[in-house]
Every structure is written in structure tokens, then in C-alpha cells.
Amino acid sequence: MTRTPAAPVALVTGGARRLGRHLCEDFASQGYRVVLCYRHSDREALAVVSAINERGGQSRAVAIDVSQQASVTRAFRDVAEREGRVDLLVNNVGNYSPLPFDALTPEAWDATLGANLSGPFYCTHAALPLMPDGSLIVNIGMAGLDGIRANPIAVDYYVSKTGLLSLTRSLAVSLGPRRIRVNMVSPGQLDNSIDLPDEAQLPHLIPLGRAGTPDDVARAVRYLIEADYVTGANIDVAGGYRL
Secondary structure, three states: OOOOOOOOEEEEEOOOOHHHHHHHHHHHHOOOEEEEEEOOOHHHHHHHHHHHHHOOOEEEEEEOOOOOHHHHHHHHHHHHHHOOOOOEEEEOOOOOOOOOHHHOOHHHHHHHHHHHHHHHHHHHHHHHHHOOOOOEEEEEOOOOOOOOOOOOOOHHHHHHHHHHHHHHHHHHHHHHHHOOEEEEEEEOOEOOOOOOOOHHHHHHHOOOOOOEOHHHHHHHHHHHHHOOOOOOOEEEEOOOOOO
């Protein structure tokens, strides 16, 4: 009797809401078993899992605080026992609470760097023993990272995402011998961004004249899933924003 191989596993941090939710649903539609990781959004996480499973997909939710190594270790131990592998890791968590520098506290700095930079490191470190050769890691960045600029209103966020780009490229080189590809997808202003400008301003800020959508980002990730000779890349999905 021939046994049908198990579907590949996609693990998405921050998967309960907004872009993370859309990515979880998109991966499920592609045949992945989805592990949706969340911190506080219990109700939203269970709603996403229910929606995926009702459509015939496979999904479950795992509580995790990516800024805490112990929490990450526990969550991935559970994944090792239940799924036994991770074929696609998406580090999607993005702590964004813009403050002017003189209002930025050490506690806020630590929270942002912990979630946005230490978190992807902890998750990657924990996932690697579960990742077959040829797997994919996608880090979610922000538009304009290749041209570093000052931003006194969200310095902690900018520093964290710039560091994440450096981590992405370093991991791409380090994991290349295992054919584990590491890339970054960097959205600009999405239609569900918390600081989306007024619609009348968008043509002045974005050359393509509109805000992006979660599916714009998902299409870039789908490209990376298929592009097995692309690693260390950062793809801006921003309509020209911040060029």
C-alpha cells in the first residue's frame, strides 16, 4: 500500500489578524498545513483556524510570544511533536507603535526590538532542526529598507526592520549549503495599515496611485515559494512608495 505523503507545513507568526491572517488562508489554499501563531488574539486565531478547516484545509493555532525565547522554545517543541516539520516559516510579527524619539521609552524600545528582531531570530533558530533541506524562510519587512533613512517618529521600528534585513541576508548565506532560502518581503502602505494616509494623498506618495492589499503581499510570497534560485532578496511590495 502506498502512503500519501503528508502536506508541507507553513508556520506564520502574527497569523491571527490582518496580513498574517491572509497569508495563513492563502497557504492553506495552496495545500499547506498551517500553524497559526498568535500572542493575545485568541478569538481571532480560532476564527481563522475554523474558516480554514471548514473549507477543507488543515490548520491549528499555537500561542506564542516571539519576544520570549522560552515561549518560542515551548511552541516549537509542540510543533515538533504534532507536525514534525516546518517547510515554510514566515516571520510576520511587526510591533509598530510610532512615537517621537523624546517619548520613546527603554521599555517600548525593548518591546519592539524583541518582537521584530529577536523574535525572528528565536523562531528561525527553533525551526531549523525541523526544516528539511530546500525549505523557505520569509521575513516581513517594510518598504524602503535598501535606502536607509531617518525616521524620528518610529526609530525603534526602523532599527528593528533594518536589522531584520541584515539578518535575512546573513541567514541566506549561512543556510545556502542546505538550500534553505531566506528572503524578505517588504510592504508599503497597505489598505489596512494603521497609519494609512487620506486617499487623496496616495497618488502623491505612491507612484502606482493606490494602497497595497494583503493579496499583493501574498503574491510576492507565492513567487518566492516557486523561485528556488532566489535567496537573500528583499522585495518591496509598495507601488513605488519610498523610492
